[in-house]
Amino acid sequence: MLTRLIQFLIFSVSASQFTVAAELAQYTVVERFSHDSSRYTQGLYWHEDIVLESSGGYGTSSITFSNSQEQSQFVFSDDMKRGRYVFAEGATLFDENIYVLTWKNQIMFQFSQTLKLEKAHRLLGEWWGLTHDDDGLIASNGSDQLAFINVDGSKPEIVKYLRVTDTNKQWAQINELEKVGDLILANIWQTNTIIAIDYASGKVLWQLDLSALAQQEPNYNNYDNVLNGIAFDHKNGHLIVTGKRWQNQFRLNVPKLNQSLDASPNL
Numbered sequence: 053m054l055t056r057l058i059q060f061l062i063f064s065v066s067a068s069q070f071t072v073a074a075e076l077a078q079y080t081v082v083e084r085f086s087h088d089s090s091r092y093t094q095g096l097y098w099h100e101d102i103v104l105e106s107s108g109g110y111g112t113s114s115i116t117f118s119n120s121q122e123q124s125q126f127v128f129s130d131d132m133k134r135g136r137y138v139f140a141e142g143a144t145l146f147d148e149n150i151y152v153l154t155w156k157n158q159i160m161f162q163f164s165q166t167l168k169l170e171k172a173h174r175l176l177g178e179w180w181g182l183t184h185d186d187d188g189l190i191a192s193n194g195s196d197q198l199a200f201i202n203v204d205g206s207k208p209e210i211v212k213y214l215r216v217t218d219t220n221k222q223w224a225q226i227n228e229l230e231k232v233g234d235l236i237l238a239n240i241w242q243t244n245t246i247i248a249i250d251y252a253s254g255k256v257l258w259q260l261d262l263s264a265l266a267q268q269e270p271n272y273n274n275y276d277n278v279l280n281g282i283a284f285d286h287k288n289g290h291l292i293v294t295g296k297r298w299q300n301q302f303r304l305n306v307p308k309l310n311q312s313l314d315a316s317p318n319l
Protein backbone atom coordinates (compact mmCIF):
# COMPACT_ATOMS: atom_id res chain seq x y z
CA MET A 53 0.00 0.00 0.00
CA LEU A 54 2.80 2.35 0.97
CA THR A 55 4.62 1.53 -2.27
CA ARG A 56 1.49 2.36 -4.27
CA LEU A 57 1.09 5.63 -2.41
CA ILE A 58 4.70 6.57 -3.14
CA GLN A 59 4.24 5.61 -6.82
CA PHE A 60 1.09 7.76 -6.95
CA LEU A 61 2.86 10.74 -5.39
CA ILE A 62 5.82 10.43 -7.77
CA PHE A 63 3.44 10.20 -10.74
CA SER A 64 1.44 13.21 -9.49
CA VAL A 65 4.54 15.35 -9.13
CA SER A 66 5.82 14.32 -12.58
CA ALA A 67 2.43 14.94 -14.19
CA SER A 68 2.09 18.36 -12.58
CA GLN A 69 5.47 19.35 -13.97
CA PHE A 70 4.13 18.76 -17.46
CA THR A 71 1.06 20.91 -16.89
CA VAL A 72 3.13 24.01 -16.16
CA ALA A 73 3.50 26.34 -19.16
CA ALA A 74 6.56 28.52 -19.64
CA GLU A 75 7.77 30.30 -16.52
CA LEU A 76 6.32 33.73 -15.69
CA ALA A 77 9.02 36.41 -15.79
CA GLN A 78 9.10 39.39 -13.42
CA TYR A 79 9.19 43.01 -14.59
CA THR A 80 9.19 46.52 -13.19
CA VAL A 81 7.74 49.66 -14.77
CA VAL A 82 10.50 52.23 -15.31
CA GLU A 83 8.31 54.87 -16.93
CA ARG A 84 4.77 55.43 -18.11
CA PHE A 85 4.37 57.92 -20.98
CA SER A 86 1.60 58.96 -23.33
CA HIS A 87 0.50 57.14 -26.46
CA ASP A 88 -1.76 58.53 -29.20
CA SER A 89 -4.99 56.70 -28.35
CA SER A 90 -6.33 57.16 -31.89
CA ARG A 91 -3.80 54.59 -33.06
CA TYR A 92 -4.97 51.03 -33.51
CA THR A 93 -1.42 49.87 -32.93
CA GLN A 94 -0.25 46.95 -35.04
CA GLY A 95 3.51 47.38 -35.04
CA LEU A 96 6.02 49.20 -32.86
CA TYR A 97 9.76 49.49 -33.43
CA TRP A 98 12.50 51.55 -31.75
CA HIS A 99 16.10 51.90 -32.87
CA GLU A 100 18.38 54.56 -31.41
CA ASP A 101 16.40 57.79 -31.98
CA ILE A 102 13.96 56.17 -34.44
CA VAL A 103 10.40 55.28 -33.45
CA LEU A 104 8.16 53.54 -35.98
CA GLU A 105 4.53 52.69 -35.39
CA SER A 106 1.91 51.22 -37.69
CA SER A 107 -1.81 51.56 -37.08
CA GLY A 108 -4.56 49.42 -38.64
CA GLY A 109 -8.21 49.56 -39.61
CA TYR A 110 -9.94 50.26 -42.93
CA GLY A 111 -9.83 53.99 -43.62
CA THR A 112 -7.64 54.63 -40.58
CA SER A 113 -4.42 52.74 -41.41
CA SER A 114 -1.26 54.79 -41.09
CA ILE A 115 2.41 54.65 -40.26
CA THR A 116 4.30 57.22 -38.22
CA PHE A 117 8.05 57.57 -38.23
CA SER A 118 10.10 59.89 -36.07
CA ASN A 119 13.74 60.53 -35.36
CA SER A 120 15.60 63.27 -33.52
CA GLN A 121 14.92 65.75 -36.37
CA GLU A 122 11.33 65.18 -37.45
CA GLN A 123 8.14 63.21 -37.33
CA SER A 124 6.27 62.14 -40.44
CA GLN A 125 3.09 60.23 -41.08
CA PHE A 126 1.63 58.34 -44.03
CA VAL A 127 -2.13 57.89 -43.90
CA PHE A 128 -3.15 55.25 -46.42
CA SER A 129 -6.64 56.66 -47.07
CA ASP A 130 -5.25 60.16 -47.76
CA ASP A 131 -1.90 59.46 -49.39
CA MET A 132 -2.63 56.52 -51.67
CA LYS A 133 -5.21 55.69 -54.32
CA ARG A 134 -7.60 53.07 -52.88
CA GLY A 135 -5.81 53.52 -49.57
CA ARG A 136 -9.08 53.24 -47.66
CA TYR A 137 -9.12 49.55 -48.56
CA VAL A 138 -5.76 48.95 -46.87
CA PHE A 139 -5.62 47.38 -43.41
CA ALA A 140 -2.06 47.87 -42.17
CA GLU A 141 -0.52 45.34 -39.80
CA GLY A 142 3.01 44.92 -38.39
CA ALA A 143 5.92 47.15 -39.40
CA THR A 144 9.68 47.15 -39.02
CA LEU A 145 12.79 48.86 -40.33
CA PHE A 146 15.19 46.57 -42.15
CA ASP A 147 18.17 47.47 -44.32
CA GLU A 148 17.17 51.18 -44.50
CA ASN A 149 13.62 50.34 -45.63
CA ILE A 150 10.35 50.36 -43.73
CA TYR A 151 8.21 47.28 -44.39
CA VAL A 152 4.50 47.20 -43.54
CA LEU A 153 2.34 44.09 -43.71
CA THR A 154 -1.37 44.10 -44.48
CA TRP A 155 -4.02 41.92 -42.90
CA LYS A 156 -5.83 40.49 -45.93
CA ASN A 157 -4.75 42.76 -48.80
CA GLN A 158 -1.98 40.26 -49.72
CA ILE A 159 0.39 43.18 -50.12
CA MET A 160 3.51 44.17 -48.20
CA PHE A 161 4.41 47.83 -48.58
CA GLN A 162 7.97 49.13 -48.69
CA PHE A 163 8.71 52.74 -47.74
CA SER A 164 11.79 54.92 -47.53
CA GLN A 165 12.58 56.56 -44.21
CA THR A 166 10.94 59.73 -45.51
CA LEU A 167 7.75 57.65 -45.86
CA LYS A 168 7.87 57.69 -49.63
CA LEU A 169 6.07 54.61 -50.90
CA GLU A 170 8.69 52.65 -52.85
CA LYS A 171 7.03 49.32 -53.63
CA ALA A 172 3.87 47.28 -53.08
CA HIS A 173 5.02 43.66 -52.96
CA ARG A 174 2.58 40.82 -53.60
CA LEU A 175 2.58 38.62 -50.50
CA LEU A 176 -0.09 35.94 -50.51
CA GLY A 177 -1.82 35.06 -47.27
CA GLU A 178 -3.02 36.81 -44.13
CA TRP A 179 -0.41 38.67 -42.11
CA TRP A 180 -0.24 40.04 -38.56
CA GLY A 181 3.09 40.98 -36.91
CA LEU A 182 6.54 41.83 -38.25
CA THR A 183 10.13 41.99 -37.03
CA HIS A 184 13.50 41.14 -38.58
CA ASP A 185 16.84 39.41 -38.03
CA ASP A 186 20.13 40.12 -39.81
CA ASP A 187 19.01 38.32 -42.97
CA GLY A 188 15.42 39.38 -43.54
CA LEU A 189 11.91 39.73 -42.17
CA ILE A 190 10.07 37.53 -39.67
CA ALA A 191 6.27 37.62 -39.80
CA SER A 192 3.34 36.13 -37.89
CA ASN A 193 0.00 35.18 -39.41
CA GLY A 194 -2.19 34.41 -36.40
CA SER A 195 -1.13 30.78 -36.23
CA ASP A 196 1.62 29.10 -34.17
CA GLN A 197 4.17 29.59 -36.95
CA LEU A 198 6.52 32.40 -37.90
CA ALA A 199 7.51 32.98 -41.53
CA PHE A 200 11.06 34.06 -42.46
CA ILE A 201 10.94 36.27 -45.55
CA ASN A 202 13.90 37.10 -47.74
CA VAL A 203 13.63 40.57 -49.31
CA ASP A 204 17.02 40.65 -51.07
CA GLY A 205 15.53 39.95 -54.51
CA SER A 206 12.94 41.77 -56.55
CA LYS A 207 10.12 39.78 -54.88
CA PRO A 208 9.78 38.73 -51.22
CA GLU A 209 10.33 35.02 -50.74
CA ILE A 210 9.29 32.91 -47.73
CA VAL A 211 12.37 30.82 -46.99
CA LYS A 212 11.27 28.94 -43.87
CA TYR A 213 8.63 28.57 -41.17
CA LEU A 214 9.40 28.21 -37.47
CA ARG A 215 6.79 26.44 -35.34
CA VAL A 216 6.39 27.88 -31.84
CA THR A 217 6.22 25.11 -29.23
CA ASP A 218 5.81 24.78 -25.48
CA THR A 219 6.00 21.76 -23.18
CA ASN A 220 2.31 21.39 -22.63
CA LYS A 221 0.58 24.32 -24.25
CA GLN A 222 -0.41 25.05 -27.80
CA TRP A 223 0.19 28.72 -28.55
CA ALA A 224 -1.69 30.36 -31.40
CA GLN A 225 -2.85 33.85 -32.42
CA ILE A 226 0.76 35.04 -32.33
CA ASN A 227 0.67 38.73 -33.22
CA GLU A 228 3.11 41.67 -32.77
CA LEU A 229 6.77 40.66 -32.73
CA GLU A 230 10.16 41.96 -31.70
CA LYS A 231 13.43 40.11 -32.08
CA VAL A 232 15.75 40.85 -29.16
CA GLY A 233 19.06 38.99 -29.17
CA ASP A 234 18.35 35.28 -29.49
CA LEU A 235 14.69 35.70 -28.59
CA ILE A 236 11.59 36.65 -30.51
CA LEU A 237 9.08 38.34 -28.22
CA ALA A 238 5.45 37.96 -29.29
CA ASN A 239 2.06 39.24 -28.20
CA ILE A 240 -0.70 36.69 -28.06
CA TRP A 241 -3.77 38.35 -29.57
CA GLN A 242 -6.54 39.32 -27.16
CA THR A 243 -4.46 38.44 -24.12
CA ASN A 244 -2.09 40.38 -21.90
CA THR A 245 0.63 37.82 -22.52
CA ILE A 246 3.97 38.25 -24.24
CA ILE A 247 5.92 35.05 -24.88
CA ALA A 248 9.70 34.79 -25.30
CA ILE A 249 10.46 32.38 -28.14
CA ASP A 250 13.89 30.86 -28.67
CA TYR A 251 14.91 32.15 -32.09
CA ALA A 252 16.66 28.92 -33.11
CA SER A 253 14.26 26.23 -31.86
CA GLY A 254 10.87 27.97 -31.59
CA LYS A 255 10.52 26.83 -27.98
CA VAL A 256 8.76 29.23 -25.61
CA LEU A 257 11.25 29.91 -22.79
CA TRP A 258 9.22 32.24 -20.55
CA GLN A 259 6.27 34.59 -20.61
CA LEU A 260 5.18 37.97 -19.28
CA ASP A 261 1.73 38.67 -17.91
CA LEU A 262 1.06 42.39 -18.43
CA SER A 263 -2.53 42.41 -17.13
CA ALA A 264 -1.59 45.02 -14.53
CA LEU A 265 -0.64 47.45 -17.33
CA ALA A 266 -3.73 46.73 -19.42
CA GLN A 267 -5.94 47.38 -16.40
CA GLN A 268 -4.65 50.97 -16.24
CA GLU A 269 -6.36 51.71 -19.57
CA PRO A 270 -9.74 53.45 -19.29
CA ASN A 271 -11.16 51.26 -22.06
CA TYR A 272 -9.71 48.06 -20.67
CA ASN A 273 -13.03 46.23 -20.99
CA ASN A 274 -13.19 46.75 -24.76
CA TYR A 275 -12.12 43.40 -26.20
CA ASP A 276 -10.55 45.15 -29.20
CA ASN A 277 -8.22 47.53 -27.31
CA VAL A 278 -5.73 44.85 -26.43
CA LEU A 279 -2.04 44.80 -25.63
CA ASN A 280 -0.21 45.07 -28.95
CA GLY A 281 3.08 46.80 -29.62
CA ILE A 282 6.50 45.57 -28.54
CA ALA A 283 9.75 47.42 -29.11
CA PHE A 284 13.15 47.24 -27.50
CA ASP A 285 15.33 50.21 -26.59
CA HIS A 286 18.90 48.91 -26.87
CA LYS A 287 20.34 52.07 -25.33
CA ASN A 288 19.16 51.10 -21.88
CA GLY A 289 17.83 47.58 -22.33
CA HIS A 290 14.20 48.51 -21.76
CA LEU A 291 11.19 46.85 -23.29
CA ILE A 292 8.58 49.31 -24.61
CA VAL A 293 4.98 48.12 -24.76
CA THR A 294 1.61 49.62 -25.62
CA GLY A 295 -1.76 48.54 -26.97
CA LYS A 296 -4.45 49.29 -29.52
CA ARG A 297 -5.98 52.68 -28.68
CA TRP A 298 -4.08 52.73 -25.40
CA GLN A 299 -3.41 56.08 -23.75
CA ASN A 300 -0.19 54.79 -22.25
CA GLN A 301 3.10 53.31 -23.28
CA PHE A 302 5.32 51.63 -20.74
CA ARG A 303 9.06 51.31 -20.44
CA LEU A 304 9.83 48.07 -18.62
CA ASN A 305 12.84 46.49 -17.03
CA VAL A 306 12.68 42.72 -17.55
CA PRO A 307 15.66 41.08 -15.80
CA LYS A 308 15.14 37.79 -17.62
CA LEU A 309 15.41 39.57 -20.97
CA ASN A 310 18.63 41.30 -19.98
CA GLN A 311 20.05 38.00 -18.70
CA SER A 312 19.42 36.37 -22.07
CA LEU A 313 20.99 39.35 -23.85
CA ASP A 314 24.10 39.06 -21.65
CA ALA A 315 24.34 35.40 -22.67
CA SER A 316 23.65 36.10 -26.33
CA PRO A 317 26.65 36.16 -28.67
CA ASN A 318 24.84 38.23 -31.32
CA LEU A 319 22.89 41.16 -29.98
Ligand SMILES: [Ca+2]
Nearest residue numbers: 096229230282
Ligand atom coordinates in the same frame (compact mmCIF):
# COMPACT_ATOMS: atom_id res chain seq x y z
CA1 LIG B 1 7.64 45.26 -32.79
